Amino acid sequence: MKSEIKAKKKVKIKRVGGYKGDLPRYISPGSSGLDLTAFIKGQGGEMIIGPGKIELVPTGIAVSIPEGFEGQVRPRSGLALKYGVTLVNTPGTIDSDYRGEIKAILINHGEAPYVVKNGDRIAQLVIAKVERIAWEETKELPDTERGEGGFGSTGD
Numbered sequence: 001m002k003s004e005i006k007a008k009k010k011v012k013i014k015r016v017g018g019y020k021g022d023l024p025r026y027i028s029p030g031s032s033g034l035d036l037t038a039f040i041k042g043q044g045g046e047m048i049i050g051p052g053k054i055e056l057v058p059t060g061i062a063v064s065i066p067e068g069f070e071g072q073v074r075p076r077s078g079l080a081l082k083y084g085v086t087l088v089n090t091p092g093t094i095d096s097d098y099r100g101e102i103k104a105i106l107i108n109h110g111e112a113p114y115v116v117k118n119g120d121r122i123a124q125l126v127i128a129k130v131e132r133i134a135w136e137e138t139k140e141l142p143d144t145e146r147g148e149g150g151f152g153s154t155g156d
Contacts, residue, residue, distance in 0.1 A: 022119075034127075036122055037060075038058070039060030056104075068129060069129055071125055072094075073087065
């Protein structure tokens with residue numbers, strides 16, 4: 001018996017460009033990300049991403065993320081493992097004031113062309129709380145055990 005997935009916050013979502021597919025959804029009760037699917041108009045509903053190539057893949061949806069939150073477009077591990085296909089900018093950020101169509105910038109690191117078809121799960125969308133900050137300029141920063149060590153200084 002499947003567990004019901006409970007949501008604490010409602011986010012407005014709109015289909016764009018004639019999209020009639022499924023809305024993003026959580027696959028399991030423990031899922032952090034909602035699956036985003038491809039919506040390719042024309043071209044027979046598919047797009048080919050050649051080895052080493054980058055393509056902007058539309059999803060057919062736009063959202064209204066509440067202020068104080070952001071959308072993070074993240075790769076799907078299965079695509080990366082099986083085909084070498086992932087996101088160029090990961091995570092991609094969707095600001096709370098953006099109202100355009102969500103798109104994923106996919107890159108094919110694999111050796112063979114990868115075909116994206118309408119309805120294929122191409123990325124995940126995580127809605128996350130963000131905190132706005134204000135800078136407080138100073139001449140000194142508090143000491144830490146790590147200090148200025150970076151780029152591999154904490155171990156392999």
